[in-house]
Amino acid sequence: MRFLVFAFTTALLAAGPKFNAKQELERPPDYRNWVYLTSGLGMAYGPAARESATPLFDNVFVEPNAHAEFLKTGHWPEGTMFVLELRRNVTGQSINKTGHSQGEIAAIEMSVKDKRYPDGWGYFGFRTGTTAAAFPQTESCYACHKANTATDNTFVQFYPTLLEVARAKGVLNAAYLVTEKK
C-alpha cells in the first residue's frame, strides 16, 4: 500500500513546466525528487574562468519522465526540465576533517526545452523568488549551451549515467566528439 501511495504521489508531481501569465517559469517544488544526474564543485567555464575563493557545489536533477524518454530514445522531449541547484561549500562540518560537504542553497537555475525559445531551450535563474523570466537571449548561457554541449543543448558529457546512453543512441554532436579525441 505504501508503494502505491508513493507511486501515486510521484505520478501527480511529475509534470511539464508551468508558466504564469507573464511567461515566467514557476520553480518546481518537488525537483529534489527528480532523477539526480551529477554534482560538481567549483566548476567554471570559458577562457576567463578563474578558481573561485568560494566555490559552490552544483547538483543537477532532471524531471523523471523526460529522463525515461532519453534512456529510451536519446532525445529530450518537449517540456524537459533540468534544475541546477547551487549549494554552499562547507568545510570542517561535524566529524568531517578534510574535504567538502554541502550547505545552504545559493541559487537555483533551470533549463526548459520549449519551442517558444529560439534555440528550443530557455534558461532561468531563481534567487529568492519562485518564478523567473527566461534570461535574455544575449546572456552567455544560450551561446555556451549551443556550442559546447554534447547533445541537444545539454551537458551530457558531465552526466556519467547518460553519456554512454547518448553514445549508444548516436546522438552525440560531431563537434563534441572532436573534443573527446583531443
Next chain:
Amino acid sequence: MRFLVFAFTTALLAAGPKFNAKQELERPPDYRNWVYLTSGLGMAYGPAARESATPLFDNVFVEPNAHAEFLKTGHWPEGTMFVLELRRNVTGQSINKTGHSQGEIAAIEMSVKDKRYPDGWGYFGFRTGTTAAAFPQTESCYACHKANTATDNTFVQFYPTLLEVARAKGVLNAAYLVTEKK
C-alpha cells in the same frame, strides 16, 4: 499515460533489501532512481584523517519509501536502505576550467536498517561484485555511525533537506546537539 507507466515502474522498483542464501546483500540495480540526499568531495573522518591526493566524490541516495516515512515521522523504517556511491574526481573535463566533476564509480557502499545486526544497522561494501556480506562488527563503520550520527545511525547532519526535518521531529541525538553548539 507516460505518468502512469513511470509511476508503475517506480512502484515495482521500490522495495526492501534483498539477501541471498549466504545472507549477502544484493546491490539494488535502481539506486540512482532513489531520492538523492547530498554529495561531498574528499570527506574523511577521525583524528587520523588526512587530505587525500585523490579525493573522491560521494553521492548519497535513500530508498524512496523510507525517505517518505522519515519525512512523516522522523524515523527510518525497518528495511531502510542507503547507498553511498563513490566516484572519481575529474578535473579539466570538457569546458570545465576549474573545479571538479564526476567520473567513474570507485566503490558502492550501503547501510541497511535490519534487526539481524546488533545495532540495528548493517554496513556493506561492493567493489566489482553485485553482492556483499555485511562488514564484520569490528569494522569502524559500526562504532563511528553509533557515536557520531545525528539520528539513528544516519549522518543526517550532512543531508541539508533532512536535518531540519529531524530537528522539527525532535529526533536529533543529545550528543549530536552538543556538538552543534561548539
